[in-house]
Amino acid sequence: MFKFAVILVHGLIFILATLIGLGGVFNPSSPDPSRTYEVWFTAISIFNFLVVVSVFVQLKIKKVWVFLITVLGLLVLFYFLPHIVLYIEGIS
Structure with a gap:
């Protein structure tokens, strides 16, 4: 059951982050017209890589509290991702 929950939650985060990013x-x-999206695509790619790494770490450790903290951390990082991209691009 834990394995299913880890894969489901991380899969949903991966898919939703990709859809929202695109x-x-x-x-x-x-x-x-002068805007390029290399930084945005790179940020979404790095975030999705972190999600995949998190899945493997969670399946190796198998601790519920680590799973909850990791999912919360990924959601917080996803919330701040547009702000980080805009800061890097110098827009805001």
């Missing part, structure tokens, strides 16, 4: 790039609003 939704920010391929939106119908008029984009800034």
Whole structure:
């Protein structure tokens, strides 16, 4: 049951992060012509890599409290990811 929960939660985080990340790039609003998305794609790729690493670590350790802290940490990192990208790009 723990293995299923770990894979399900991390799979949902991976899929939602990818969809939200791509939704920010391929939106119908008029984009800034000078804007490039290399930093955004890199940030989403690094985040998804951390999610995959987290799955393997969770399946190796098998501690519920580590699982909860890791999932909470990934969600907090995902919340701050746009702010980090905008800071790196010098927009805000």
